[in-house]
Amino acid sequence: xxxxxxxxxxxxxxxxxxxxxxxxxxxxxxxxxxxxxxxxxxxxxxxxxxxxxxxxxxxxxxxxxxxxxxxxxxxxxxxxxxxxxxxxxxxxxxxxxxxxxxxxxxxxxxxxxxxxxxxxxxxxxxxxxxxxxxxxxxxxxxxxxxxxxxxxxxxxxxxxxxxxxxxxxxxxxxxxxxxxxxxxxxxxxxxxxxxxxxxxxxxxxxxxxxxxxxxxxxxxxxxxxxxxxxxxxxxxxxxxxxxxxxxxxxxxxxxxxxxxxxxxxxxx
Numbered sequence: 001x002x003x004x005x006x007x008x009x010x011x012x013x014x015x016x017x018x019x020x021x022x023x024x025x026x027x028x029x030x031x032x033x034x035x036x037x038x039x040x041x042x043x044x045x046x047x048x049x050x051x052x053x054x055x056x057x058x059x060x061x062x063x064x065x066x067x068x069x070x071x072x073x074x075x076x077x078x079x080x081x082x083x084x085x086x087x088x089x090x091x092x093x094x095x096x097x098x099x100x101x102x103x104x105x106x107x108x109x110x111x112x113x114x115x116x117x118x119x120x121x122x123x124x125x126x127x128x129x130x131x132x133x134x135x136x137x138x139x140x141x142x143x144x145x146x147x148x149x150x151x152x153x154x155x156x157x158x159x160x161x162x163x164x165x166x167x168x169x170x171x172x173x174x175x176x177x178x179x180x181x182x183x184x185x186x187x188x189x190x191x192x193x194x195x196x197x198x199x200x201x202x203x204x205x206x207x208x209x210x211x212x213x214x215x216x217x218x219x220x221x222x223x224x225x226x227x228x229x230x231x232x233x234x235x236x237x238x239x240x241x242x243x244x245x246x247x248x249x250x251x252x253x254x255x256x257x258x259x260x261x262x263x264x265x266x267x268x
Contacts, residue, residue: 048083051075055190060227062186067179077185081160084192089152091196095203096149102199102208103145156192160184162250170243171229187224191217 008019
């Protein structure tokens with residue numbers, strides 16, 4: 001028996017070629033083997049389900065063990081995140097019109113909870129929308145959702161370093177930025193799965209509960225860091241307020257930059 005890649009002689013008991021290192025393939029290609037190879041390449045093995053289960057009820061244990069070097073029993077955080085994004089993107093694209101419709105309705109509902117008077121008389125906001133080429137807030141919201149859906153994976157990965165930076169600034173030691181990045185990658189994976197479940201529930205029941213995705217994300221994030229840092233309720237609230245304050249600063253900075261860019265583009 002010879003290796004089909006380098007033609008070297010093989011022992012019948014060998015699983016790998018001693019010359020080129022190629023795996024010795026004895027089975028024919030089947031649908032089952034193709035699916036198994038794809039799932040293995042994506043990291044979808046028993047570790048995936050172990051990681052998913054543990055992240056739901058004891059995420060702090062996963063984080064501490066992973067940071068301390070116990071990693072073989074857990075799925076790689078970035079592979080885990082990529083799988084969650086692939087599932088969510090497939091689901092949202094399958095029902096893209098419904099997703100945009102529900103998301104827009106959620107955004108408009110959030111706006112309606114604000115001061116109605118200020119929204120109706122804010123001429124600067126109307127002028128800003130006109131400059132960007134939109135006639136209404138709803139039209140602008142639809143355009144935002146279409147953009148987010150189109151570049152969903154890229155935007156999701158870009159959010160990671162930003163939220164990790166804020167978490168690092170708020171919680172800091174004993175974990176460094178890289179360890180916080182791993183934690184936030186796992187957290188984003190779980191909240192992405194939760195978002196998919198809420199969307200599917202809304203899709204089949206006709207009850208739009210996507211509004212609660214933000215609250216679920218907030219609750220899970222708080223739960224994880226409370227457990228990880230063993231914080232009292234009072235200390236957790238202070239950390240949350242600090243997190244929100246830093247996040248708002250980033251939002252204001254990005255909004256100002258976006259407005260300046262839009263003004264420059266409109267004059268070209």
